[in-house]
Amino acid sequence: MTVLVLGGTAEARALATALGAVAELSLAGVTQKPLAQAHRVGGFGGVKGLTDYLGAKGFTSVIDATHPFAAQMSRNAYEATLSLGLPLLRLERPPWASEAAWQKVPDMLRAAKAVPTGARVFLSIGSQSLEPFLQRDDIWCLTRSIEPPVQVPPRGDVLLQRPPFALAQEQALMRKHSISHLVCKNAGGVATIAKIKAAEVLGIQVIMVKRPRLPAVLTVETVAEAVKWVEKLGE
Numbered sequence: 001m002t003v004l005v006l007g008g009t010a011e012a013r014a015l016a017t018a019l020g021a022v023a024e025l026s027l028a029g030v031t032q033k034p035l036a037q038a039h040r041v042g043g044f045g046g047v048k049g050l051t052d053y054l055g056a057k058g059f060t061s062v063i064d065a066t067h068p069f070a071a072q073m074s075r076n077a078y079e080a081t082l083s084l085g086l087p088l089l090r091l092e093r094p095p096w097a098s099e100a101a102w103q104k105v106p107d108m109l110r111a112a113k114a115v116p117t118g119a120r121v122f123l124s125i126g127s128q129s130l131e132p133f134l135q136r137d138d139i140w141c142l143t144r145s146i147e148p149p150v151q152v153p154p155r156g157d158v159l160l161q162r163p164p165f166a167l168a169q170e171q172a173l174m175r176k177h178s179i180s181h182l183v184c185k186n187a188g189g190v191a192t193i194a195k196i197k198a199a200e201v202l203g204i205q206v207i208m209v210k211r212p213r214l215p216a217v218l219t220v221e222t223v224a225e226a227v228k229w230v231e232k233l234g235e
C-alpha cells in the first residue's frame, strides 16, 4: 500500500514522517529550501499528469494536505482520484474563527479593492498572490513572504521571513511601519496567528480573504486522524 501525500504545509511534513515508508510526499517546488524530508518536486501536469503518475506508481490512496488556498491542486486531486476510483482524504487545519471586526472578502482582488487610498498595508499573503496590488501606487505596502516575490507593489518594503512569528515581534513590526491595514488569508493554525492578534491590539483594520471553495471530500483536521485513516485502509 502506498499513499501520495500532497504537501506544502507543516501538517503534510508531519504526516509523511508519521507514515514513513508507505508514503511519498510531493511538493510543488515553490519554496527554494523546503523544510521537508525526502520528497518529489514539481507539478504533475494537470489532472491527466497526476492520473498517469498515480497509475504508473501504483498508489492506493491520496491525502491532500496542501495549503487551504492551493485550490487548483485540490481540484486536480479530486478529479484524478475520482477517475481512478482511489480513496482521497483531505487534511486541513480549521480556519481562524471569524471576528466581527474583520472585513471579510472572497478573494485577493476584492481585498485590494477594500484597501483605501493612503493606507499603509501589511501584505501577509505569500509571494504569489500580489498581482492585485501591483498597480496600487496610492498605498504603501509592507510585503512579507518566504520566497522573494517576482514583482512587488510600487511603494513599500519587502521582508523575507519564514513563520512562526511571535506576538511581540508582529506588534513591533506593525508599529515600526505605522501599518493601518493588514491583508491576509484565513490560513488557520498557530504559526501565523500572531499578526491577527497584533492587529487587534493595535486597532489595525484586518482584511481577511476567505478560503476558496474546494470539492467536497472526506476531511480531517489532524495528522493523527489522517494516520488512522491510512491504517483503516490497510486493514
Ligand code: NAP
Pocket: 005, 006, 007, 008, 009, 026, 027, 028, 030, 041, 042, 043, 044, 045, 046, 047, 049, 050, 065, 066, 067, 069, 070, 071, 072, 073, 074, 076, 125, 126, 128, 185
Ligand atoms: P495551486 O494553485 O493549487 O497549484 C498550482 C499547481 O502547482 C498545481 O496545479 C500543480 O501543478 C502544482 N502543485 C501544487 N501543489 C503541489 C504539490 N503538493 N505537489 C506537486 N505539484 C503541486 O497551489 P499554489 O497556491 O500555487 O500553492 C503551491 C504549493 O504551495 C502548494 O503545495 C501549497 O500547499 C503551498 N502553499 C500555498 C499557499 C497559498 O497561499 N496558496 C501557502 C503556503 C503554501 P500541476 O497542475 O502541473 O500538477
